[in-house]
Amino acid sequence: MDSLVLSVLPYLLAPAAALLFMIFKVLKEYERGVVFRLGRLVGARGPGLTLLIPGIERMERVDLRTVTMDIPPQDVITRDNVSVKVNAVLYFRVVDPSRAIVEVENYLIATSQLAQTTLRSVCGQGEMDDLLAERDKINEQIQHILDEQTDPWGIKVVTVELKHIDLPPDMQRAMAREAEAERDRRAKVINAEGEFQAAQKLSEAAAIIGQHPAALQLRYFETLTEMAQENESVTIFPLPSELFEPFMPKPKE
Secondary structure (H helix, E strand, C coil), X not given: CHHHHHHHHHHHHHHHHHHHHHHEEEEXXXXXXXXXXXXXXXEEECCEEEECCCCCEEEEEEECCCEEEEEEEEEEECCCCCEEEEEEEEEEEECCHHHHHHCCCCXXXXXXXXXXXXXXXXXXXXXXXXXXXXXXXHHHXXXXXHHHHHHHHCEEEEEEEEEEEECCHHHHHHHHHHXXXXXXXXXXXXXXXXXXXXXXXXXXXXXXXXHCHHHHHHHHHHHHHHHHHCCCCCCCCCCCXXXXXXXXXXXXX
């Protein structure tokens, strides 16, 4: 008799364990369980221990943590007819588990497809310079559109960030030439401004020396001192003509 009970006991415990597994569900802190009773929505349960009626109730687990989704590179033609590849990263989370299960078949796939089409649409409305210079504005615009579209699904789009904008090689070379020309223009403007300021200072110095002739003699001696300090085999001394006036014959009246 005892041997018969021991042989039958495993067959009795297996269904009981399976039944307990179907009745008791444990949901983590970041999880919610959307329960259906005979196909009708009951609501979200959790976290913690949840009881289900076997054969009558069914539960779908939903993760409430923020999802990081990489948007694949999209071929975009900008408003000024430049073909670029743009990819981005999307951050979103489920705020209403019931709607995320009931309103859309697969909210992850639906959100990914919607993000790709929105990225192409928004980037195609602007020019190439806007994509490069106004990323924050484009990020905000895409985030606003996605947030409105996914709100009926119980999803909150936290942020969207453009990652890479790949330009064609010929466009990269053109932009490099443009940047080089801009640097040359700035260098010439700075050089011209320096020459202008130097000319102003020289003009002011000439006016001062014209009012005080002795200052010219002092500057002349300073120049001679500087020339004497240089190790040159030949030294040329410029002499003003005023030094020779006492030795020159005076014109007859």
